[in-house]
Amino acid sequence: MAITADVSCGYVNVAGHRRALIYRLVLVAAIVLVTGACAPLQTSTSAPAPVESRQPGQIRPVENPYDASPKKIAPARQAVSPAQKAVSSLLKEGWTYYRVGNYERAIAIAERAQRLDPQRAEVYLLLANSYFAQGKNGLAEQLGQRGLSFSQSDATIRRKLQSLLAQIRGAVP
DSSP states (O other): OOOEEETTTTEEEOHHHHHHHHHHHHHHHHHHHHHTOSOOOOOOOSOOOOOOOOOTTOOOOOOOTTTSOOOOOOOOOOOOOHHHHHHHHHHHHHHHHHHTTOHHHHHHHHHHHHHHOTTOHHHHHHHHHHHHHTTOHHHHHHHHHHHHHHOTTOHHHHHHHHHHHHHHHHSOO
């Protein structure tokens, strides 16, 4: 497949290249046809006929997929920012310290989370619970009230804050 040049006429012999190109095109076309990579052309705009699958001795009705009720689509997941992930991680760690009775550490971690997201109601729930466990009822009540103001979108946290505030108000100082 070498190109031969006749310098005297200025002619370049490209016949060898044409043959090689045609050979390659035929080879690619054969591969495409054998592998079925080309989709068949649809000329009809009507719905495809339903396919019936039966096992011996059983009769099933044929269902048209276009007659079925539309499937519900789940809402798109909200993108979570790195700061939100950090706050969630801090809260998880803070609740762990709270459960084992290390309230000082739980408060320190919750305060870090508060600096990252000062409007997250769960931060105030952790702070209020920790201060209440230490007997600092006034501070716990203030934090609980502040958390309630941010808990409009989270009913679970709101109920927990309301329950905690009821406990704080019912506690003997």
